[in-house]
Amino acid sequence: MSKHLVLQTDFGLQDGAVSTMYGVAYQVSDDIVVSDLTHGITPFNIFEGSFRLAQTIKYWQPGTVFVSVVDPGVGSDRLSIVAKLKTGHFVVTPDNGTITHLAELYGIEAVRIIDESIDRLPGSEKSATFHGRDIYVYNGARLASGQITFDEIGDILPVDRVVKLPLHLAGFNGDAIEGNIDITDVNFGSLWTNIPEEMWTNNFHATQGNQYRVRVYHQGRLQYEETLPYVKTFADVQPGESLIYINSVYTVALAVHTGNFVTAHNVGAGPDWSIDITPEN
Incomplete structure (x- = not known):
């Protein structure tokens, strides 16, 4: 694992949401390096988030963990997943189409489901609307720091069952x-x-x-x-x-x-x- 954790959200920087995610990551481990991809994704625009991941990911070394939170379905029954790309990168994200462009360009090797009831920031059990803090960055930091391995993250989700958005290819x-x-x-x-x-x-x-x-x-x-x-x-x-x-x-x-x-x-x-x-x- 590279110990790099890269964050993408549609949260903006006007409040404390992104700083809170940084704090959770560094509570998990002081040995990781947290960086930003962007926090300027148009709110709720999953397609845009999918593109920005694909635009960026190849410039980071294999083993880098990306956390992407563009999550209009937060708190619903949509799954939370960790995807391992064929390039060796990892993406922690809702299963809502966020990895569509990555699947097309680089391929997905395997996907695992995060158990939101147990694999979450301790003390966050009553929160249902800030999974960026409670689920995604928490598990992303654990993975980036080596506290857990990909194979230890929940059940396998077949790659062909991952949610994908329609792509109109050239x-x-x-x-x-x-x-x-x-x-x-x-x-x-x-x-x-x-x-x-x-x-x-x-x-x-x-x-x-x-x-x-x-x-x-x-x-x-x-x-x-x-x-x-x-x-x-x-x-x-x-x-x-x-x-x-x-x-x-x-x-x-x-x-x-x-x-x-x-x-x-x-x-x-x-x-x-x-x-x-x-x-x-």
Whole structure:
């Protein structure tokens, strides 16, 4: 085990929730290192939390334990689980779709169910609405510190029974390449699709400097249509101009140079947002 514990939530930093989770982790062990992935997930947005885990996890060494708490069903009969990835990382989380992107990109080796009645912060038995503190970070810290092993965590949950969200994978329709808009680059308003760079370059044969017709849809309804250049970086167009580029997770993305694509064009991201791109003749 790497002794690294990485936290992701939709709690924000306005109150003491995240600090409380840190405190519980360090009560369990002073030998671990607790870090943050983000606490800025849009409240209740499980799909966004799933993407952020997949964006980040490969940059941490195998054995790192991730705690992800985006949990609109807290206190219900949804399961609490620990997933072991084929990469050797671990994720402690509600079984609500949070590991969807990880399962697709890296594969899940095994999953175990946390017994919420006994494997919890001592003294928390009457609490039903803060499992981030009482269940997830507590067990994550025990795992990261080596106090327990993965095989000691509750019953096995077959991998094919883990809850997964629908993923609309990239593909082709005639001369168009199609995909989903998974996420926004939050601070800058870029749209990040799930169209891989390899598919874009090797199969669609996109070439930097060429123009492409871009259509963005929400629930199947056209929301945006424009011809854009495919360029290497933002500075290859004038400030305020829109562009197509390859982002830092190596997928096709849309941006406005020194602007915000989302607010400029009233578009968004998530499983209801899709895109198709065709060569401009």
